[in-house]
Amino acid sequence: MIIDHPLLGPRDIAEFICLGDAVLxxxxxxxxxxxxxxxxxxxxxxxxxxxxxxxxxxxxxxxRSWLVVTRDTLTHEIRRVELARDVARARGxxx
Amino acid sequence: MGYSAFxxxxxxxxxxxxxxxxxxxxxxxxxxxxxxxxGGGHGLATAFYLxxxxxxANVAVLEKGWLGSGNIGRNTTIIRSNYLxxxxxxxxxWSMKLWEGLEQALNFNAMVSQRGVLNLCHSDxxxxxxxxxxxxxxxxxxxxxxLDRDGVRRMCPFLDFDNARFPITGGLWQxxxxxxxxxxxxWGYARAADRRGVDIxxxxxxxxxxxxxxxxxxxxxxxxxxxxxxxxxxxxxSSSRVMALAGLRLPIESHVLQAFVxxxxxxxxxxxxxYGAGHFYVSQSDKGGLVFGGDLDGxxxxxxxxNLPVVEDVCEGGMAMMPSIGRARVLxxxxxxxxxxxxxxxxIDRTPVEGLFFNGGWxxxxxxxxxxxxxxxxxxxxxxxxxxxxxxxxxxRFRTGAPIDERGAxxxxxxH
Numbered sequence: 001m002i003i004d005h006p007l008l009g010p011r012d013i014a015e016f017i018c019l020g021d022a023v024l025x026x027x028x029x030x031x032x033x034x035x036x037x038x039x040x041x042x043x044x045x046x047x048x049x050x051x052x053x054x055x056x057x058x059x060x061x062x063x064r065s066w067l068v069v070t071r072d073t074l075t076h077e078i079r080r081v082e083l084a085r086d087v088a089r090a091r092g093x094x095x
Numbered sequence: 096m097g098y099s100a101f102x103x104x105x106x107x108x109x110x111x112x113x114x115x116x117x118x119x120x121x122x123x124x125x126x127x128x129x130x131x132x133x134g135g136g137h138g139l140a141t142a143f144y145l146x147x148x149x150x151x152a153n154v155a156v157l158e159k160g161w162l163g164s165g166n167i168g169r170n171t172t173i174i175r176s177n178y179l180x181x182x183x184x185x186x187x188x189w190s191m192k193l194w195e196g197l198e199q200a201l202n203f204n205a206m207v208s209q210r211g212v213l214n215l216c217h218s219d220x221x222x223x224x225x226x227x228x229x230x231x232x233x234x235x236x237x238x239x240x241x242l243d244r245d246g247v248r249r250m251c252p253f254l255d256f257d258n259a260r261f262p263i264t265g266g267l268w269q270x271x272x273x274x275x276x277x278x279x280x281x282w283g284y285a286r287a288a289d290r291r292g293v294d295i296x297x298x299x300x301x302x303x304x305x306x307x308x309x310x311x312x313x314x315x316x317x318x319x320x321x322x323x324x325x326x327x328x329x330x331x332x333s334s335s336r337v338m339a340l341a342g343l344r345l346p347i348e349s350h351v352l353q354a355f356v357x358x359x360x361x362x363x364x365x366x367x368x369x370y371g372a373g374h375f376y377v378s379q380s381d382k383g384g385l386v387f388g389g390d391l392d393g394x395x396x397x398x399x400x401x402n403l404p405v406v407e408d409v410c411e412g413g414m415a416m417m418p419s420i421g422r423a424r425v426l427x428x429x430x431x432x433x434x435x436x437x438x439x440x441x442x443i444d445r446t447p448v449e450g451l452f453f454n455g456g457w458x459x460x461x462x463x464x465x466x467x468x469x470x471x472x473x474x475x476x477x478x479x480x481x482x483x484x485x486x487x488x489x490x491x492r493f494r495t496g497a498p499i500d501e502r503g504a505x506x507x508x509x510x511h
Contacts, residue, residue, distance in 0.1 A: 001402055012404070013402060013404060014404040017393075018393050018394040018509060020348065020507070020509065021348075040493060041344075043437075044493040044494075044506055045344040045345065046335065046345070046347060046348050047339075048336075048345070048347060048349055048395065050349075050397040053395050055395065073395050073396045073397050074396075074397050074398055075398060076398055076402070
């Protein structure tokens with residue numbers, strides 16, 4: 001697979017580490033009343049779809065950026081690559 | 096009619112006209128005492144033990160494709176019980192004991208071959224860890240022998256002992272480990288279950304569950320609804336998708352694991368050898384091919400093929416451990432989709448839906464577990480209580496803080 005990095009262009013997946021479902025950047029609020037349940041679900045439970053899947057990839061052997069990659073788990077086709085930073089900012093997080 | 100040497104001779108003398116199909120191809124009935132979803136090794140074993148150990152004859156196994164078309168037909172055939180943790184080791188040792196009596200129990204030649212499994216170590220710390228693991232194995236009733244460098248050299252002189260980075264310092268050997276013929280395991284269980292009255296229904300995909308008032312009463316299938324007093328799901332690889340039909344989310348991701356076979360060679364490997372410094376394991380099939388594999392590709396996938404970086408990584412491990420393997424040509428490689436659970440250990444448990452039971456999350460170690468998995472899942476489905484050797488394999492163990500994390504990698508499936 002080739003990941004088309006938004007800043008660096010096409011890169012081989014051997015340069016990356018996959019962390020898993022992109023839900024991991026949506027960390028629950030630890031002050032919420034039901035934080036225990038939310039953290040359990042967030043950390044351990046997965047939708048695990050056959051088809052389009054958003055996941056986090058870390059460019060360890062490159063610029064060490066975090067990417068949100070939208071990929072088809074049935075075909076390996078990569079449909080979209082975004083910087084995780086941009087995804088978080090679009091949700092009103094970060095500065 | 097049973098299989099025997101006498102039968103083979105008789106059939107040979109009469110033109111082999113007496114052989115019959117090994118199992119029936121029945122139409123599904125409208126109702127069963129128990130339905131097992133998934134006609135792989137674990138599902139078929141479950142049905143067999145439901146019939147033999149618990150006297151349930153009115154059982155069906157529903158398989159989406161053909162029998163044994165899933166992971167039972169895609170693995171590297173290794174059987175062993177060399178685990179460490181108390182939630183795991185007694186279970187795998189029970190599986191090993193069932194392997195040892197399997198062919199007699201099934202009247203089927205599954206080519207169980209106890210040639211031994213050798214794990215190599217490359218440092219003092221690793222040897223200490225293996226000494227501890229060996230003791231854990233012995234405490235569960237398994238066998239384990241800690242070998243020094245010369246002991247390993249006598250057994251496998253072809254290994255790279257003087258590797259500059261990872262010299263071999265010894266190994267943990269389980270003499271009772273080995274290999275079994277994976278397809279024959281499925282066929283043997285299918286035939287033995289069929290002979291006890293179990294209906295094995297192929298080309299029958301489960302498309303939903305009949306849940307009435309929070310209680311599972313059966314399944315919807317492509318061949319019509321089938322009612323059942325209890326439903327067990329053993330579809331590892333597709334667990335998330337099937338259990339989502341019942342509204343459940345699982346602590347499981349689907350990943351691809353690749354495996355490889357070389358051209359046929361004369362006997363070179365005495366048993367199974369695993370590399371301790373990287374992830375590589377190899378054995379030799381009865382046809383002579385070296386069967387080997389290594390790490391997962393590490394990302395969610397349902398495509399039954401992997402990618403080249405892992406091929407390279409596996410072959411590097413092989414070359415570092417056993418340089419002579421570089422002269423062999425790889426004939427075939429393939430990828431199987433496995434459930435990777437959050438702690439690397441399986442789940443055999445009830446679900447929040449009454450009457451619905453789940454067996455999955457085998458990561459890439461499901462084959463060796465086939466007999467005990469079926470045994471314990473049958474026990475759970477028949478009695479409603481977990482079998483003692485599988486009691487720690489809970490579905491809610493992450494919520495209660497009782498994971499079984501052999502690797503110590505935390506909730507990261509692609510590291511287990």
